[in-house]
Amino acid sequence: AEPKTSFKIGWSIYAGWMPWPYAEQAGIVKKWADKYGIEIQIVQVNDYVESVTQYAAGQLDGVTVANMDALTIPAAQGHDTTAIIVGDYSNGNDGVLLKGSDQLSAIKGRQVNLVELSVSHYLLARALEKEGLALTDVRTVNTADADIASAFTSPQVTAAVAWNPQLTTMMQQPDAHLVFSSKDIPGEILDLLVVDTKAVEANPNLGKALAGIWYETLALMEQQNEAGAKARAAMAELAGTTPAMFDSQLATTFLYVDPKAAVEATRSPTLIENMTRVRDFSFAQGLFGQGASSADAIGMAFPGGKTLGDTNNITLRFDDSFMQMAADGAL
Amino acid sequence: MTALLSFKDVWVEYGDKIVLERINLTIEEGAFVSVIGPSGAGKSSLLRLALGQEAPTRGTILLDDIPLAPECGPDRGVVFQHYSVFPHLTALGNVMFGLECAQSPLLAKLTGAARRQAREEAAAMLEEVGLKEAMHSYPAQMSGGMQQRLAIAQALIKRPRILLLDEPFGALDPGIRNDMHQLITRLWTDYKLTVIMVTHDIGEAFKLGTRVLTLDKWRHDPHAPHRYGAKVVYDIPLERNKQESLSQDDATQPLSIVPDDAGITIDRFDNN
């Protein structure tokens, strides 16, 4: 059969993913897609969770997602997923906020609003761990990500975990203190572009085109000149915010602008270390689903043939080959 | 003449209240039956049975010797006591409705020549009931008597085999009422209809009917008022009015012998 040539890539609003819609509107997507003889549609899904579940359900061929969610949503469901771009890690884009205290320890016994079972939940667990507390020491209240900013204005809410752009908004509250952030656990919260393994195996041009788009756009937006500023301003507008706000969000996002750095991060053993931590937390929270009997239930593969967990059930793969091509200028 | 409609040991009960009791009645084709009786006796109930609107609690009703389905159809026309017409149609639309249903099974709307003809026919009928000038009025814009006449026109235009009238002329002044008498008698003779008419006007009952039925409670127990239902207590044939004798004659001649009501309304109160 003819390999599939038309693909849908979903994205949702997050500082580290804004290059995608910009590339689409600036014609970069079309340029690369044409080059590789395929069609790529960049689809915005307003709700982050929905974008990932839609990918898991097969409605999208690729999606922008955090490492933990890639593992617990599509991969845990047996949807064989390949991360072809490691775009950035959160370097302060996620944080724990408290009202009335700048000490993390004050969180004990409080009610914490956050998007449950998300990276926020993970961040909270890591924060509590560092403080010698357990998740049972707080009461979590599931709060939708679009509403968490306004929820935090309510006097009833005294602790919350959120990511950007909401986090920036919430920090502007007079009484809010950032007591823990992803800066404290660098590299653990990764923002990826994942695609359906079968799709990219059947048509590697997809991977090539996406890598081409990504690094061209990153290079453009990193320019410290008028063109770069214009690109960033456009992204800010797409994200519904101002250029200044957007820049401040970028500052807490560690973008792997250089493909070489991305390749390096993907190959480094810390990735395996971090993924182990993520998966142990996920398993403890029951995120692998009812069928999973151990943290090893879901297998992961890394560059260089390294694996983690059940090798017979590998559903999440980190593939550095396309980033490598970008680094080599071979696209 | 043959039996068109027959009631065989028919009872109507609401809960433990007996309304009609052991009604045995045969109505011949072409008869004009006037039904009189005190308020609440069950006259309207009897008409509802004949219409097929309600099924009797016990007993059977035969139409052409076939048990009557609890369903009404175009063979029976009706004017209800609370004359109801279609509020969303003008007078003309109300009268044309029957014609349209018959001639246009799919849309019940006529066009072109057929429409013009139906319109003319309906307009003629409206003129006969004195509503020519209110042709384009909606029922809500009409007086009580006008709505009643509209209901009559609507039923008459179909020339149904059996016409069931529940106090059809109650809201009309004597002049118009007289015209209606002429109209109904003419249609009855011309189309050999069978008419059952409930009325409170005993003069009217005797003037128009070939037979006058009186419904009333046959016994009254003051301690258990609902125990006994109404029966046909008088059944007076009036040869004089029969269609044959009328055919050469003028149907609207005033009747000289209108019985006094005293003899007919037996126990006026406590009939409910």
Add this chain to the structure above:
Amino acid sequence: MTALLSFKDVWVEYGDKIVLERINLTIEEGAFVSVIGPSGAGKSSLLRLALGQEAPTRGTILLDDIPLAPECGPDRGVVFQHYSVFPHLTALGNVMFGLECAQSPLLAKLTGAARRQAREEAAAMLEEVGLKEAMHSYPAQMSGGMQQRLAIAQALIKRPRILLLDEPFGALDPGIRNDMHQLITRLWTDYKLTVIMVTHDIGEAFKLGTRVLTLDKWRHDPHAPHRYGAKVVYDIPLERNKQESLSQDDATQPLSIVPDDAGITIDRFDNN
């Protein structure tokens, strides 16, 4: 006697259709005015004006020499042509309603002795109209005539100063109708009510009224049927029935001189 209600150059129009035209009328306290006229003449419209349900297009209506507010109150009682009663109340509840409103401003519900008394009064009134046994029935369980009697009982129990009746006895058989005549005449004399009654029964109009009004179009233009409205074409005082003369007398005596309707209903058709 003094003028209770006066119409001064009153017109009623619906759009460009003139219904009532230049009505000038003075109704004295204690009068019993019968209103007759062809269907669609505007009799109900006249009552609606007196009730305050509608305001005249032109002209003024005075009650006790004060312009009538377009609002009806407990001084005026009414029985509508399409007799309407409260569907959610039993017969008893319907009749008691007026008493409850008067005696219990807050809840319109009575308790204890007051309730028992109101109940008795209402039951007595129901018995007078022959609904004793249907006391606990809802209107939907009553026949047409029973609902009409209920509406009468409901209006009468309040003994309103002015009683407006629109064909109140239309759905009743002659026996019950006669009882109603007695009842209304008794209440009228006992409580010195003023009654305006629309009827189609000319005998009834002359039997009960102290004055008979005939409403009709005064001119008819076949090319512009709506151009002319109805006026009072006859206004016949009947000294004989006046309250003074009745006080010792029996009000229900049959009248010997009932005029033929031919002279009164002038142009029967095309009144609409």
Add this chain to the structure above:
Amino acid sequence: MRWVNRHVSRSRSAMMGAIPIVLLVVLYLVIAAERHAANPSDKILPLPGAMVEAMWGLLFVPDQLSGRLLFWADTLASLQRLFLGLGISTLSALLVGLLLGLLPPVRATFGTLVTGIAVIPPIALLPILFIAFGLGETAKVALIVIGIAPFMIRDIAGHVAALPREQILKAQTLGASTWQLMIRVALPQVLPRLIEAVRLSLGPAWVFLISAEAIAADIGLGYRIFLVRRYLAMDVILPYVAWIALLAAVLDMILVWTNRKAFPWAHGGRR
């Protein structure tokens, strides 16, 4: 016999009503089985076995953290919110609806406002709701009330305004004041319609309840659904939705039954 006249007895009616539902269930099973034949780990249309398994824990195994049986705790929490919201809405619909429907000046003054509130999607104004009502139970009940009360008010007001003019006039001739008219004529006649309005609002009420629970909650049927939604755990979502539908259907039946029993006059017609 013409279809309009084909009366269906109550027992047959129940049977016939079950047919399309059974058919839908069968259709689901067939499609689910097919999908599972193609992909045994399909999560979108789970087979009954998976649902039973997933629900078992929620139904009968106490939660580790709280020690509660989650399913029942969810149900209880949601029903409590629902009934509170419905109750407040019904009362205010009755009150405001009567005033609005009966009194032209009140209608003129507040009709536009009620329409305005009715058409403003409350979920768009959540931030303001959070400020006004906080994030606890009040906010959830408030969302239900704001979501359905304006609709119910308008429905009741419309019904009151449509009462036959003759009745209003007649009541006045019988000496009824505006207040008496309201409580003795309009109120009792509007009660059957109020129950009808509650029935019609049940669906929207659940919608707002679930939206509220999706936004911020730690228990409730809607909370659970939105929590497991991210894993596309249809084996939990579908039984939960079915359970909601069942609860709502039972409520609906109770309301229909109440209407028939409580207001004989509205149903004792000639039919």
Add this chain to the structure above:
Amino acid sequence: MRWVNRHVSRSRSAMMGAIPIVLLVVLYLVIAAERHAANPSDKILPLPGAMVEAMWGLLFVPDQLSGRLLFWADTLASLQRLFLGLGISTLSALLVGLLLGLLPPVRATFGTLVTGIAVIPPIALLPILFIAFGLGETAKVALIVIGIAPFMIRDIAGHVAALPREQILKAQTLGASTWQLMIRVALPQVLPRLIEAVRLSLGPAWVFLISAEAIAADIGLGYRIFLVRRYLAMDVILPYVAWIALLAAVLDMILVWTNRKAFPWAHGGRR
């Protein structure tokens, strides 16, 4: 004069209707000013100046990339979805409602199903909905339809079933078949109520539209509201909500007007 009888002329009515709205606006301004006095950077209740500023760009400055005026593009997209959803719902309500209301066997068979669908909160089914209809326009329109059509169907069916029995009988004696009864007696009489039902559904329709746009969209009024909500940009949200309310109110007025003009018989009573 008793309050029931105080008729209010149309022009006065418009004036009186404006009063509470003006009062609310004033109340808002006072509270907002107070909050700003306490905290000049308060974002939750922005002052009019901030709103004008925030809206200016959306209203009049073309978007850099797409060249569209975002506000108008949002409005257009949302209205398109709304009208499609309303249209489909109205048509199906008319069709199914007539059948359900008029034919007892159909009611027996499908009544339960419609009730069932009506009480299932479509929000709970969102994941399935997006899977079934994709992330495009279809899913959004479908959510509106699933959200409001069952309600409208039940309302219309109830209204048809409540037509006076006498009319149905009379039509049959005049020779009307079931079909003719449906199109000539029930259909025209139910049309005014259908418009009423559309009016009552406008609010819920907006709710569903906004919910759909909140989850998967890249344009639309709801999308914009949820997009900027991350920044607590009430200076955009409030004007958007006001705009939605205005659009809905205008629609409502058009419907009322249509009802009066198109069905004179339903309003030409004695009143």
